Amino acid sequence: xxxxxxxxxxxxxxxxxxxGIFVEQLxxxxxxxxxxxxxxxxxxxxRPLRGTExxxxxxxxxxxxxxxxxxxxxxxxxxxxxxxxxxxxRVARAAYRMRELHDALNTGVLQYDEPWPYMPHMxxxxxxxxxDAESLVDxxxxxxxxxxxxxxxxxxxxxxxxxxxxxWFDIAEFSLQAAAKMPR
Numbered sequence: 001x002x003x004x005x006x007x008x009x010x011x012x013x014x015x016x017x018x019x020g021i022f023v024e025q026l027x028x029x030x031x032x033x034x035x036x037x038x039x040x041x042x043x044x045x046x047r048p049l050r051g052t053e054x055x056x057x058x059x060x061x062x063x064x065x066x067x068x069x070x071x072x073x074x075x076x077x078x079x080x081x082x083x084x085x086x087x088x089x090r091v092a093r094a095a096y097r098m099r100e101l102h103d104a105l106n107t108g109v110l111q112y113d114e115p116w117p118y119m120p121h122m123x124x125x126x127x128x129x130x131x132d133a134e135s136l137v138d139x140x141x142x143x144x145x146x147x148x149x150x151x152x153x154x155x156x157x158x159x160x161x162x163x164x165x166x167x168w169f170d171i172a173e174f175s176l177q178a179a180a181k182m183p184r
Contacts, residue, residue, distance in 0.1 A: 059109055
């Protein structure tokens with residue numbers, strides 16, 4: 001009997017700036033099987049819903065309208081090993097803003113007891129096994145050291161996505177409230 005992964009939902013902030021392009025190119029280099037995934041900072045990791053999709057969309061819409069856009073700064077390349085074979089760039093500046101957004105949205109229909117504490121980051125690659133992550137993290141760090149573009153990311157939109165495994169589809173996109181002056 002074939003195992004099917006259950007449908008899950010997540011909330012992400014796509015990174016459509018030069019740093020996002022850099023991460024997508026790096027992902028193609030070190031893990032081409034996932035080259036189709038867009039660069040993003042996860043706000044709510046994958047989860048089942050505690051209600052309908054329509055209810056979840058309404059909750060995200062309400063929160064997005066009340067939450068101002070903000071800017072974060074990316075830090076160093078790290079890995080979640082030995083928990084998972086994931087290589088990522090940590091959010092170093094204004095990570096608390098991402099945590100506040102996560103905590104505000106992890107309620108009601110979207111509430112989920114996540115298996116790990118929320119850590120704001122931009123995934124470079126989720127590899128198949130720990131030895132792969134360990135062998136490629138130095139390559140990712142070297143490429144990141146060579147990156148000369150801005151390491152700032154504006155979080156001004158959220159995408160509600162549905163899927164499982166490494167196949168995700170955008171359901172809706174929401175703009176965060178415009179800020180007169182971008183808070184840091």
